[in-house]
Amino acid sequence: MKKLILKSALYFFLILILLEALVRVFHLGKDTPTRFLDEHEVEKWMPNQNGFSVTGNRRQNFSEYHINNFGYNSYREFNPTRNKIEVALVGDSFIEGFHQDYYNSIGKKIENSMPGIEVYEYGYAGYDFADQLHLIHSYKEQFDLIDHVILGIKFSNDLTRGEYKVVSGRLDLESPMNRLLKKSKLLVYSKSIGILDPPQRLMYRLINTLKPKQSIKPIDKQEAQRIKKEEEREYLANFKSLIASYGFDKDRFTLLLDAKVTSSFFLSYLKENDVNYIDFSTFFEATDRPTTLIYDRHWNNHGRALIAQLISEYLSSIHLTPSSK
């Protein structure tokens, strides 16, 4: 028995080492850049990092990222001047684009279709509207030089708060323990493919059994409708509060959104108050090819090409072309 236990433990340990090596050799696990909070309390990536983002058990999506000098994933450094035309894309992971090679991003596609324009991508996973406006406000001088700013928002996710505060939960990912765990590519890989979910679920199940049970009231349709309306009002109030705090240049700022998943209440407000927005829902619906990746809901190359085309058309429609300077 002793022999069995010792030998099993030894095999277990050796197998883990060999698996770690195999995961590294075949680059199955994703690299995660280091994040930090700058002097303006803007959360972004530590400048000048390179790595590969991997999706799926078998590298179904494999792409390279490059964090530039300013702390965002882009093939470009951000040096806006009065002489050039620059467009900023500000948003969450969809703009950040770790799911594509950094040299094939939405910004790059726009530049390809509109030579002479420089596109700066300020994308960061989890950025909501508060993060976006706080970033623009914190780097006002830089953004004042940029000719047009497009802010990607999702109504149900990005307007849940009316003032900016540092999201400590995200920065906790840089805790010494997490940084240590990230060193094991096998662990990162196992987590990304969901193999660690069952033990996690079991742990939560055990914790929940110890907690006193709370009765959950079933919500009827009317109540659900009321809650939804209340949320919509709250999100709009947050939007108003944020633009009141940070300002919102209606001539230079445009929202990028999916009108199909945006409250009509909010869309009416935008229209009434002359806030420009680009709706990509109809564009996506018109295509018969998938617009998202297989293993997550981020835009695939086709989706990104459509977004780039839509933005290019919009920029042309507002006469923002190199000849306009």
Add this chain to the structure above:
Amino acid sequence: MLFNSLDFFIFLPVVFVVYWFISYKSLQVQNLFVLAASYIFYGLWDWRFLFLILASTVVDFFVGRAIYASNSDKRRKTWLWTSVLFNVGLLGFFKYYNFFVNSWVDLISIFGYELKSTWTLQIILPVGISFYTFQTMSYSLDIYYKRLTPTRDFISFATFVSFFPQLVAGPIERASNLLSQITAKRSFNYIQCTEGLKLILWGLFKKVVIADAIAPIVDDIFANYSDYPASTLILGVSLFSFQVYGDFSGYSDIAIGTAKLFGIELMSNFKFPTFSRNVAEYWQRWHVSLSTWFRHYVYIPLGGSRVSKLKSVRNIIIIFLVSGFWHGANWTFIVWGAIHAVLYIPVFLMGRNRMYMGNVVAENRWFPSLTEILQILLTFSLVTFSRVFFRSESITDAFGFLEQIYTNFTFESYHHPLGYRMIDYFVLLGLFVLYEFRIRRDERAPFKFKSGIVRFVAYTLVILGMLLFFDDTIDRSFIYFQF
């Protein structure tokens, strides 16, 4: 509790440690502990159905003793029928009741009678009922045929009926093999334990990598068969052949491996049926414990092959139809059984049904001959064809599937709606078939390498394979649990 769940990987080491460290001194305590563990294992699924297992155990324990004690043949037969009727009654009620009612309604509607209200019930099929009822029945039958002496130890008998590694999906054991091991003292055996662990690993690989990885593709093709061309449908049913094999043989390997950890040897259930050279050989290699059960308790009592050719053919038809019906309360399974009877009978009439017993393809060679390859391909194709009925939800769907192959006989490459990269699966199956061919001589030794380093690399690659094809989003239960 599923073998491929985290719960089981906590349950198993705990039971293993308690079994060998605490309860090993006394056989009674050891058996009582295994019985308790088995009831917990089953009760975690639905404790109410434990009463069915207990009822089946009690009935056959006392019926077995009564058969043995009876002097007259008539009384022995009466006791035997008590056991058979009780167990078949349980099966009939829980598994076949609704089927019979619906079939009756359909039948009388043919004669113009419309029954608006039927008496179907919302019955949950107790997991493993088809397996443990057959196992307990085999005990009474063996005593009736004077092949076995009944045990006086109820705990041992209850452990035999509900032994958790094989409780829910077999292998269906005979008392002469399993009960005799349960009533004997077991002592820890290092070699046996390591063999068990290897089988568990290989079984998990077959379940997680082969069966579960293919499942979403097969599900899509069968659910939307009317939208696909023949090439896709043939691909779908061929993949299903691998899925069901990976699923059930994977389960059996884990069951046999787990039993080994407790010092128990279960019978082999799968002996590389993919490499069968005719349908008769296939049935000597596929779900061996069920085929053996039907041969011992249905085919031979009916006269087997020692009667006239005509009667033998009748017996073959009976066991295949019953075997089909055993799988599920659906006409699809009966047709599946009938197809196998049709495929088996010519082999039997040509006297080729026993020619491959006791040898494997390319017995003393590295590679099979061209004839053997063609035989294997033909057998695989025939068996795979029958699986259209095995997998389809209804007879209408099965015929619709076949009609679609016939009417839309075109080739188009298949694209899964979720965009699965098909080449991954083809490479996987290719490597799997080649590896199984390499180990084809011994189904109980999947990692038989002389070099320890090669063995270690094989374990690691098998685990890596599980990581590469792990999918937490799909239903991971075993196909044969529904039977």
